[in-house]
Amino acid sequence: MKHLHFTLLLLAALLLAGCSTVPLTGRKQMLLVSDSEVLSSSLTQYNDYIKSAKKSANAAQTAMVVRVGKKIASATESYLRANGMASEIQNFAWEFNLIQDPQVNAFCMPGGKIVVYEGLMKLVSSDDELAVVVGHEVAHAVAKHSNERLSQQVMAQYGANILNSLVSDKSSAVQKVAGTVYGIGAQYGMMLPFSRKHESEADYMGLVFMTMAGYNPDVAVGFWQKMSAGSGGSVPEFMSTHPSDATRIADIRKELPGIKAKYRK
Template sequence: MQKRLSVGIALVLLLTGCSSVPITGRKQMMLVSEQEVLSASLTQYSEFISSAQKSTNATQTAQVVRVGKKIAAATEEYLKANGFADEIANFAWEFNLVNDAQVNAFCMPGGKIVVYEGLMKIVASDDELAVVMGHEVAHAVAKHSNERMSQQVLTQYGAAILSTAVSNKSAAIQNVAGTVYGLGSEIGVTLPFSRKHETEADYMGLVLMTMAGYNPNAAVGFWQKMAAGNAGGTPEFLSTHPSDSRRISDIQQYLPEMEKYKK
């Protein structure tokens, strides 16, 4: 039985193939198409944004839009210049600040970015906001949601995907979308990425914010502030990340490399 399962999974991988993450080049398994991911995520995003209370703080809202647009432009410029131009069609950028005290932010596949007002109490500059938004956009660019959904499909359906999900994945995708996007969660849309994804997003986020003209050195001070504020509990979007000290240490090691991305 185990042998048949292994063969089945191998055939799935042959049928679906792998893709490479922009910037890092890491190979990833994809059982779910981009359009299926976009459809599932847009449904979750639409439900969230229709019930969320948008911020009335005009200054902070303008800041989120300003920083978001610069990072989006830098992202598209990179994709065009590095053989990923076809990916740009998958993004319809949108930037929102919501009235919520949580220290949180997320970017859905397709470029739907939401920042919570609670996070803005910690952000002291455009550079610091770019640290978070670069990280969140990196999740979308790296297709971490796609990868996460693929892992969930494989876990739940195993080799049976050969006769069902490969030919018609709709039911399978809908079943796992709630897990990936936090359907029913009290905090709305959450993306429980792995530590591998979080670390990759940290690195890619630094690259994206640097290409957008922001100072990547701001990342160290920002995450130190976040670490100092974590005594009462880890914010949701940091819960799967390695320790604060490890994250800051990793970022410090990445910073010298960011010089080549400065304009």
Template structure:
């Protein structure tokens, strides 16, 4: 009996495996994309309703312009590489909100928010593309789905073969708060893991390059960000590898970006 349960558990995990576009990394995906989007949408809508959208027309237009261009390039890549069925999972939104924090975040389905506090670090569309490419990458890599799947595994363990999956909606709702975090003491979406953030750095460079932006600005941009505001590290960078490691990784990725240029 124990052996058969172990086999079933292994088969369940194998059935729930997926691969990240561009990197090919295997990931645990026990929840459908539709369920992930549905579980996060209410939190996102509540956040937008209670937030104050920026009145800076130029910066708002900049966020929307760069975001939509990267989203379009992303969808073109998915269609061109046999992943067109994933495009239906995205309903892109790009908002600039009044908040002094140096931050930005991405919710499932392509709901991306940038805080006004980040904009002083941005001197061009190319530099903003570094941020928005990174955030779009989180959505494309299904990092929220992966994090939710990990939380369900941690919370339910062996029960995932029974009650947890037979009552999947309840299981998803039970872990949603710890996955998204909107409304908690963080006030915004909880940070992704360092693995996810590093992966989004790489994928973001690729996506911004596909969209026609210059990835070479990324090094100087992250150097500005690493300096932080008033000497402190911005929340946007808090879960990443050390600044030096991150910048070194980006410098290592840059030569590869030439093959993604338009």
């Protein structure tokens, strides 16, 4: 029990020390891993990836990715400076790459390392549509979603340790059932919902950033409809790390009027 009490005290201390706020949305988040640790690890992973990836030979599309990326990054930094968060800019060393890969996808590493796959460009017909994707990825970086996910995993591990302490004197059958139930609860009760929350938050923040950069956020509805049409089958939303296509599009429609009224130049 002493070990359990110590674990609970440590957990409480971590929660108090790790409280942060997401820009734009104001959502409270728990960050238990330092920015320097996240950035160092992600940069290593990114460099390893870039060494093995094949950059696109399409000069026009590559220029498009870089052009849109830099414009949104500039608008994002302007927002941070104007809202008392200039110190956050030091965490970003923006880089935008188009990679030869047929996947309809893009990703962002902490620190602003953004990769777009050529497969995605088949659905992009304008700078505005590309800005929907790039804005979304920039938002993940600004909101520190990777750090939050790591912190959630740390918390899940602490939860597992506490559970083990509570059932340590029970039969092996009880311990096995408790572990299984906790695993399911952590996955569907915390990890996946938070992933969906991150995606929805990145959608909203990305629309704001692209609007600040002078792009037309109205194209987001049509773009995600194109993405939805090409996505094929999907798992139930409660088991997915992403909101359903219908949910995403409905949320975007709801947010657009307010975003345009507040952030359009």
